[in-house]
Amino acid sequence: xxxxxxxxxxxxxxxxxxxxxxxxxxxxxxxxxxxxxxxxxxxxxxxxxxxxxxxxxxxxxxxxxxxxxxxxxxxxxxxxxxxxxxxxxxxxxxxxxxxxxxx
Numbered sequence: 001x002x003x004x005x006x007x008x009x010x011x012x013x014x015x016x017x018x019x020x021x022x023x024x025x026x027x028x029x030x031x032x033x034x035x036x037x038x039x040x041x042x043x044x045x046x047x048x049x050x051x052x053x054x055x056x057x058x059x060x061x062x063x064x065x066x067x068x069x070x071x072x073x074x075x076x077x078x079x080x081x082x083x084x085x086x087x088x089x090x091x092x093x094x095x096x097x098x099x100x101x102x103x
Contacts, residue, residue: 028088035081 053060058068 026089029086031083031085031087033081033083033085035079035083037079037081039077039079 050060053068054074057070057072057074059071060068062068
């Protein structure tokens, strides 16, 4: 168990040192992303039931008698996401290099 932890730690430190030598990792980087998703309702009893309710133009909620209101057509199921990321490289972490040299 102790050797497994030691090997895992060594691999993590070694991979960090190798990645740090990549020229791209030495530059400040900014990333922007835009995503669009549309779900596929192809299985599941509740999903299929909800699909038939939407197609009929009825509400999801029932009153005390179990009746649904007619609400018209539902819009298409679609989702949007927008993401940003900023990376600033760290030049030195105290104690990291000295510990790696001991391994």
